[in-house]
Amino acid sequence: MTTTTGTPTRGHRAVVTDAGAPLPVAPPTAGPVAILPSPADLHVAAVTDAGGTVAPLDEDTRAVVWLDARDPDGLAAALDRAPGVGWVQLPFAGVDAFAHLIEEHGDRVLFTSAKGAYAEPVAEHALALTLATLRVLPKRARATSWATEPEGVSLYGRNVVVIGAGGIALEYIRLLAPFEVSVTVVRRSSDPVPGADRTVTTDELDAVLPDADVVMVAAAMTSGTAKLLGAPQFVRMKPSARIVNIARGGLVDTDALVAALHDGEVAGAGLDVTDPEPLPDGHPLWTTPGVVITPHQADTPKMVAPLLAERVRTNTTAFLGGAGEGFVGVVDPAAGY
Numbered sequence: 001m002t003t004t005t006g007t008p009t010r011g012h013r014a015v016v017t018d019a020g021a022p023l024p025v026a027p028p029t030a031g032p033v034a035i036l037p038s039p040a041d042l043h044v045a046a047v048t049d050a051g052g053t054v055a056p057l058d059e060d061t062r063a064v065v066w067l068d069a070r071d072p073d074g075l076a077a078a079l080d081r082a083p084g085v086g087w088v089q090l091p092f093a094g095v096d097a098f099a100h101l102i103e104e105h106g107d108r109v110l111f112t113s114a115k116g117a118y119a120e121p122v123a124e125h126a127l128a129l130t131l132a133t134l135r136v137l138p139k140r141a142r143a144t145s146w147a148t149e150p151e152g153v154s155l156y157g158r159n160v161v162v163i164g165a166g167g168i169a170l171e172y173i174r175l176l177a178p179f180e181v182s183v184t185v186v187r188r189s190s191d192p193v194p195g196a197d198r199t200v201t202t203d204e205l206d207a208v209l210p211d212a213d214v215v216m217v218a219a220a221m222t223s224g225t226a227k228l229l230g231a232p233q234f235v236r237m238k239p240s241a242r243i244v245n246i247a248r249g250g251l252v253d254t255d256a257l258v259a260a261l262h263d264g265e266v267a268g269a270g271l272d273v274t275d276p277e278p279l280p281d282g283h284p285l286w287t288t289p290g291v292v293i294t295p296h297q298a299d300t301p302k303m304v305a306p307l308l309a310e311r312v313r314t315n316t317t318a319f320l321g322g323a324g325e326g327f328v329g330v331v332d333p334a335a336g337y
Contacts, residue, residue, distance in 0.1 A: 014307055015119035015167035016328055024333055027324030028086030028110050031062025033316065037074055040067065046309040050316035063087040063319055065312055072097050079105060086110060087319050089312055093118060093166070094248060095331055096221045106333030112315050113329045115337070116167030117307045118299045123171035125298035126246045129270025130214055131155060133242040138268065138292040153240070155179045159211050161186060163228065164218035164247065165193050172216060184208050187219075188335075202228075209236045214244065220337035221248035229253065234260035242268045246298050249275030254285060261288045272298045 032055035033047050039054065043065055047054050055061065061082040066075045069092045079085055079101065086109055090098060093115040102111050132138065135152040156179050162169050165187040173183055173195040185196040186205050193199050200208060205228070209215065215237070219225050229243065230253035243266060245252050254275050260266050268290035277296065279285060285293065311329060318326035331337060 012118075012120040012303060012307055014117045014310060014328075015171050017116050017165075017167050017170065018330055019328060020325070021327075021330050023110055023324045023327065023330060024106065025086075025108055025110050027322060028319060029062055029084075030320045030322050031084070032060055033063040033065060033319075034061045034078070034082070035065045035067065036078055037066075037068050037071065040305070042305055042309045043067065043312050046313040047316050050313050051320055052316045057082050059084060061085055063089070063316075065089045067091050067308075069097060072101060076101055079109070087112070087315070089315055090114065090331070091308060093168070093329075094221060095337055096248065099222075099336055102331060102333050102336070106331075110327065111331040111333070112311075112327055113331050113337070114304075114308055114311055115329045117311045117329065118304050119167030119171040121299040121303045122168045122246050123175055125272060125294070126168070126172050126216055126218070126244055126270075127175045129244045129246070129272065129292060129294070130160075130216065130242065132292050133244065133268035133270045133290065134158075134214070136268070136290075138290055141292075153213075155181065155214075157181065158213035159184070160214045160216065161208055161212040162196070162216050162218060163187075163205070163251075164220070165189075165199070166218065166220070168246065169216075169218040170194065172218065184212075206233060206236055209233055209241075210238065212237060212241055214242050217243070217245040217247050217251050219247055219251060220335075221250055222336040226250050227253040227256075229257070231256040231259070234265045237266050239264050239267060241266045242270065244270040246272045249273040249277050258284050258288050261290050266290075268292075272296055 032053050034057040035043050044054050057078055062084055064085055088111050090113045093113055095113050134155055158181050160181045161184045163186045165185050183196045185193040185199045190199055190201050228251045270292050272294045273296055314328050
């Protein structure tokens with residue numbers, strides 16, 4: 001894409017967090033790549049540009065690029081039909097829908113995800129939800145008469161807790177820099193995170209919540225992170241705190257969030273993901289004060305297609321290299337992401 005003056009526009013770029021990470025399995029054997037369930041020209045070109053061969057699924061297939069995040073059963077059938085597959089590229093950063101396949105095949109098949117690939121558009125959306133909740137835009141958008149009561153607070157100088165330390169979290173922290181906020185990252189490890197003022201482990205989450213003005217959820221969805229934010233956490237938070245979730249709806253206890261908002265335990269929530277999802281018509285969350293909901297569209301197909309293609313190109317190059325070096329977005333079967 002170019003501007004009217006012919007200068008290329010920047011576009012989105014991947015945020016790579018695991019370059020050079022060791023593989024959890026032996027390097028896959030190079031061979032034909034199947035793109036399923038329906039090959040897209042962009043992804044076919046990504047494989048062929050890297051020197052790979054795209055072919056229909058059969059006994060000779062050695063890799064699968066799987067493009068449908070809603071059809072894990074289809075991928076399961078493909079793996080059954082092609083037992084020689086040693087590498088599978090999944091389409092999203094979140095791989096919870098494929099957790100059973102990763103557990104079943106992860107001792108011999110290398111799974112890579114799109115983690116980090118979509119970080120920029122998703123973090124951009126997270127910032128938009130952050131500002132919207134602080135500036136009470138959910139209320140303003142529903143108003144039908146001129147308000148006279150001044151409301152809304154600034155993001156500048158606030159305390160922000162970021163749950164997760166992947167590409168989305170890193171890009172969100174980068175976008176926050178002009179606001180001179182204090183950032184605390186909550187993650188499995190206490191290793192420092194670039195741009196964060198401090199990093200704590202997940203077991204310290206409850207200890208850092210009382211000071212948070214914004215809590216942004218960008219963690220992976222696993223059995224250990226389900227309902228990471230619930231009633232015990234909301235009661236610890238400031239009545240003025242805002243919650244933003246762009247990861248998975250199940251990380252937040254929906255019923256507890258609705259109750260906390262109605263009871264004034266927290267002030268607002270910006271949600272691109274919900275539990276259940278899609279959120280049914282008539283669900284209480286739709287009409288809960290202080291909530292803005294977007295329908296899991298922090299990124300759109302137009303935004304992510306070239307980013308996924310670049311991930312496919314990078315990983316195809318690593319696949320053909322045969323040494324197991326250069327793969328990006330490697331899924332850890334033990335951790336589940």
